[in-house]
Amino acid sequence: MRLFKPRSLLGRMLLLTLLAVLLAQGLSSIIWLSQLRATQLEGLVTSARSLAHSMAASVSYFRSLPLAYRPLVLDQLRSMGGTRFFVSLNDKPLGMQLLEPTARKTAVIDAVSAVLRTQLGSDVDISVTFVSPDDLRIFNSGLKLDELPRSWAHYALTLEPVNPPVLVTQIRLGPTEWLYIASLLPEPYTTLEEEGLPAQQIWFIALTSGFLLLFIGVLVHWQSRPLKRLARAARELSLGEVNNEPPMDGGGSEVVEVARALNAMRERISRYLTERSQLFSAISHDLRTPITRLRLRVELLDDPALEAKFGRDLDELELLVKGALQCVKDTDIHENIERVDLDQVLDCLVEPYLAPQGNGRVTLQGKARRPYAGKPLAIKRCIGNLIDNALKYGDRAHLSIHDDAQAFVLYVDDEGPGVPEQRLQKVFEPHFRLAGTQQGYGLGLGIARNIAHSHGGEVTLQNLPAGGLRVTLVLPRKTV
Template sequence: MLRLPRRLPMPRSLLGRMLLLTLLVVTLAQSLSSVIWVSQLRATQLEGLVTSARSLAHSMGASVSYFRSLPLAYRPLVLDQLRSMGGTRFFVSLNDKPLGMPALPDTPRKHAVTQAVEQVLREKLGVDMDILVTFVSPDDLRIFNSGLKLDELPRSWAHYALTLEPVNPPVLVTQIQLAPGEWLYIASLLPDPYTTLEEGGLPAQQVGFLIITSAFLLLFIGLLVHWQSRPLKRLARAARDMSLGAVVEEPVVQGGGSEVVEVGRAFNAMRARISRYLTERSQLFSAISHDLRTPITRLRLRVELLEDEEVQAKFSRDLDELELLVKGALQCVKDTDIHENIEPVDLNQLMHHLIEPFLASGRVTLHGDARRLYPGKPLALKRCIGNLVDNALKYGNTAHLFVEDNRHAFVLHVDDEGPGVPEQRQEQVFEPHFRLAGQQQGYGLGLGIARNIAHSHGGEVTLQNLREGGLRVTLVLGRGGD
């Protein structure tokens, strides 16, 4: 499995991640292919360069053989005649010693050329010949015994053979000893396209081709992922609406690949089963509510007919407890199973409406606000936040509300100044009918109902004891990056 570095920011959407991974893969593949292509290109160029150098060396060998065949007195005359006629492919001169010039730094290509030229010349002229082959910059080039520079000569003598403005490539200088005190000097440029001897990089046309192909590939991948992700987005919206209790009358439209179609089909079947279960549960609790009220009322009437007051009190106490349990259970179901339509809720207005009666006394404070509307059930959210505020006021005397809101979640902290809740019992307080303070009135359902409503909105309610004393209840409602 390919693991990206942790520091690399990953997009949250499927489209963004697919495009990023595709870009990385395309870049890696194109880079690898470009490296292979450039290495092959350079190998081909080096082979062509050596071939051209050998051909040049054969021409040099022929020139050397020609000069060696001339009488000594004719050699300067022939050179003067060649210069007067505009020169040849080489610049040739006769010197009494090899001219010293700073050679250019050796590179693999320069070394291959000098080695090939020297090898061919020795094959044609003899292995015992004194031959010096080197590359010299045009600025450091010396021509005659007097050390004249190239710019100090008439242009017709050497400029046309040894310069290629504005490139000014290196000059191949070959000096061969014909006899004691007589050195034949031959200067030449390599033929095009090997004039500069530089290793070619990736051509601009090849770079443009890679960019265009990568762009088209990313475009097609983006369109494909966008087309495949649309059914998933519809499925996510339907799942969120169903989790909030909305009635999803129409099944989710199935589309995309076979795997996505199978997921949509499974979701539609699950939605139908859950809808039937919720309907049956609502009918069950309605029947329980109706059926229990009548026998409890009948028992109360019979208890009042008892003559023994002590027995009457015991029966009344048991009936009160039974009625309290029934009402608590029904209230828990009623408060968590609120049938409302999902709509944008102004959480700022909702919170201000809840805390307005307590602002004058200073028992409730509010810090921060929601940045935008939240899609949910208005009455359920009001009951959830109201339960948190009421719980803080009941057990902590104050309620300080702190709001944090961003694109990912709405977070509400409700702090009080009470004794807090022991850590080992923080999960128990969410259970029905559980109360830490036995003397307090109520069913012990407030926090449990708040958490159930938060769960139905895809959120959570947690507890945390504050260091300075008191309890912090945190409500987190995810926005899903909307």
């Protein structure tokens, strides 16, 4: 089973905070509960010993009475009512269904037995057990508690609405005489069950966790807003929106330091783009003049063969210059980020190739869900290069769109021979062309990929199993 792993900073902080709170509160509650149970057990044993001393005093009193007076004293005690114990004389120990032993019950039985044997003698037959009130037997006849008059035993052995277990002690006084003593432990030790965490403690943990999560959530949300603005500024930087405005205006000192570094980087990139544009403009001007001058001189040559050789060299040199300038021109597109209707862009690009005038060389399936935030001309040039490349080397281009909340994906499939696997990345390099394909400058895929990269996207190639090449353009969605 996969663990739940939030992706956002807020979700991860809340999850870690919740785990830390639950772990800390759980450990502290376990320690507190163990100490509470130890304290309760100590108080329970103390109360049991006090109860055992009272039992021992009652047994000593009955021992001191003549045999004929013992039933009379018992009748007087039952008539008075309100005594701590229910006492009876039986000719044998009564058999009853005992309760399941627990740590607390065992501790009480051991404490009562130890006090009674110490007070009455170690050779006395003593039986100490816990019995449920529903299974309690009183006399030799096996009468239940509910069958007796309420004044006899109910006040001593019931504690409504609680139904606590009854401590039954049976002590041999003579060969055919057993003293029967039934009693309840005093409050708060009547139930003898080890309780879990109190409801108040659980509510305290829940409220503490809730308030802490709320505080952490507000804090992280407050601190993450500058990071989101910083990420948006970096994303706009990748799209070419270089300006001198600060990407954010708040946050901690670390975030402010990163923002300053990003501003400095934007300034350097702006200077670099300006200098590169000026450099290539100068190169264009400087190279075209000597190439033109050389062509004029070549035409003055008397040797036609030598003239043809020089002409080929100059054509190749001019092709290289034009290719380099076109690469810079196509990738360095200075546009503002706008809402681009991708459906309209695709319709404009594929319309010339649709049937009947285009013989159905291009097909299009799917629609874009909504506008895309990007550079209109750059995106049009990127997709146009992919379509031209498919038509140039694969005769036909089959376009399909998959658009969702994360990204706009365009698949361009052709019917050509494909590209060898070891050269799938090589074809993106400038001026690289496969054997037998000498048309163009070999820049189309590289330019398309550079434009996709400037939008945070990617262009990948894949040979289709049935033949042909699939070019996949992925443009991630951003806030429009």
